[in-house]
Amino acid sequence: MATATAPELVSVNPATLERVGSVPRTEPREVPAIVAAARSAQSGWAAVSSRGRADVLRATARLVREHADEIADSIVAETAKPRTEAIANELYTAVDRARWLAANAPGLLADERVRFSQLHLKTKKAWLVHEPLGVVAVISPWNIPFAIPFVQVAAAVAAGNGVVLKPSELTPLTAEWVPRLLEEAGAPPGLVQVVQGEGEAGEAVVADDGVAKVFFTGSVTTGRRVAAAAGARGCPVVLELGGKDPMIVFADADLDRAVDGAVFASFLNSGQACVSAERIYVERAVHDEFMRRLSERAGRLELGREVGPLISEEQRDAVERLAPAARPERDGWFLEPTVVRGPLADEEIFGPVVSVEPFDGEDDAVRCANDSKFGLAASVWTRDRAKADRVARRIEAGMVWVNDFGYSFAVGQASWGGVKSSGFGRTSSKHGLYECVRVKYLDADRGRLRPAWWFPYDAETESALRAAFDVLYGEGVERWRAAWRHRSELRHLLRRSR
Numbered sequence: 001m002a003t004a005t006a007p008e009l010v011s012v013n014p015a016t017l018e019r020v021g022s023v024p025r026t027e028p029r030e031v032p033a034i035v036a037a038a039r040s041a042q043s044g045w046a047a048v049s050s051r052g053r054a055d056v057l058r059a060t061a062r063l064v065r066e067h068a069d070e071i072a073d074s075i076v077a078e079t080a081k082p083r084t085e086a087i088a089n090e091l092y093t094a095v096d097r098a099r100w101l102a103a104n105a106p107g108l109l110a111d112e113r114v115r116f117s118q119l120h121l122k123t124k125k126a127w128l129v130h131e132p133l134g135v136v137a138v139i140s141p142w143n144i145p146f147a148i149p150f151v152q153v154a155a156a157v158a159a160g161n162g163v164v165l166k167p168s169e170l171t172p173l174t175a176e177w178v179p180r181l182l183e184e185a186g187a188p189p190g191l192v193q194v195v196q197g198e199g200e201a202g203e204a205v206v207a208d209d210g211v212a213k214v215f216f217t218g219s220v221t222t223g224r225r226v227a228a229a230a231g232a233r234g235c236p237v238v239l240e241l242g243g244k245d246p247m248i249v250f251a252d253a254d255l256d257r258a259v260d261g262a263v264f265a266s267f268l269n270s271g272q273a274c275v276s277a278e279r280i281y282v283e284r285a286v287h288d289e290f291m292r293r294l295s296e297r298a299g300r301l302e303l304g305r306e307v308g309p310l311i312s313e314e315q316r317d318a319v320e321r322l323a324p325a326a327r328p329e330r331d332g333w334f335l336e337p338t339v340v341r342g343p344l345a346d347e348e349i350f351g352p353v354v355s356v357e358p359f360d361g362e363d364d365a366v367r368c369a370n371d372s373k374f375g376l377a378a379s380v381w382t383r384d385r386a387k388a389d390r391v392a393r394r395i396e397a398g399m400v401w402v403n404d405f406g407y408s409f410a411v412g413q414a415s416w417g418g419v420k421s422s423g424f425g426r427t428s429s430k431h432g433l434y435e436c437v438r439v440k441y442l443d444a445d446r447g448r449l450r451p452a453w454w455f456p457y458d459a460e461t462e463s464a465l466r467a468a469f470d471v472l473y474g475e476g477v478e479r480w481r482a483a484w485r486h487r488s489e490l491r492h493l494l495r496r497s498r
């Protein structure tokens, strides 16, 4: 194993930087053996009942609580984000997810009986069965270094899979908590493997034939590269990519709440959140007042305590490059929270910069919100619930919050994922769990009735099947008339079925 050079990242603790730099990096040629090791642990795990797996997740939730302070230490040391955010966005999310999965995965993954209303299939018995995929890959970014890998790995494990986790090279130590907690909770050793390193380590994971599906969270460019590489060998992917999320503020909104919400949505994690509000549209009547209050409120945020630094020099430079019109002020590793009049280019800035523009009425609000190649999340702020619902349903996004922002990331039952360039597939909720399984249709015929449509074919059978078509699929009284009219053909089919 080679040793990575220390990345240019921020840390409140120089000792952490040294440890991050000395994390052994996985060589791409080592990946097949790592995938195989996960696979061998997974075969036993798949045989554990879903209730047994739920017990492990319940214990994992307890361990997240027991180790909460150490995990938060690790997040803060690697990202220098405010500790409040490490607690509220990462620890809450992890515990909630482990508990939700423990309580709900057994029911959601139980065999589902298929019911037949079709007369000719009435004697059938069948189920939809949920099978684990095998070993899946989770490739995750640095901005939420604990909760993102945790929720995706936990769902995969709850569904009976093994996992190869490739965290960002900027946050390798925090990611190591995920397998550690699961193993301490009773998951088989080696079920969750961690591959450390940069892009080429991720590439090797995506290329490995032993990986049955890739859950990728990161930028649009890398995500598309990953999807192309996985697609070339017929491997499915879930892509959780970036956004350029709109916030729609109507004149009848509670402006204090909307301004507070806007400050939080735009500058949480220094704007390094996939669902950061980057475009705020305010109804013209209150636009100037909103702009004034938002700028004043943003100016009062405290660097360090409320707004952390950018994760790396590269990231800080990228924000400055993407938002040249906004000219965010630099203060060492920090960029000052910046509010500008829009529009800005339709590119994800991923930093503490937000634009504000006026709109006129509902249709214009919807047009503004949808005027982007991205479609991750959005929020609508108004006291009129019916209007909020109308507008929210017309917005092209995976999540739309009304008078709130972002909370559903921490909620197991809420789906997560984007549309358009923001990706496809879902993590979280029952839909996220179903991404982790193969659905098998399982039949259980006793073999007593011979299907009437089997060989041999003859003219009588052909006309009898034609007649039965009207009987089986006819509507209302027509159906019964057809049954009477075609009774001799139906008798022919019954004879063939014995």
Ligand code: NDP
Residues within 6 Å of the ligand: 139, 140, 141, 142, 143, 144, 148, 166, 167, 168, 169, 170, 197, 198, 199, 200, 201, 202, 203, 206, 217, 218, 219, 220, 222, 223, 225, 226, 239, 240, 241, 242, 243, 273, 274, 275, 348, 350, 376, 417, 418
């Ligand atoms: P990147 O796309 O740069 O990296 C994501 C992960 O992919 C990292 O682990 C990275 O490794 C790895 N990687 C890089 N190249 C390859 C490759 N060729 N094959 C396989 N894996 C590779 O994203 P960032 O880490 O910069 O994260 C920021 C982005 O993530 C933003 O666009 C943000 O919007 C998005 N995001 C989306 C979320 C969502 O839920 N939709 C949530 C959070 C973030 P390494 O870092 O070591 O290079």
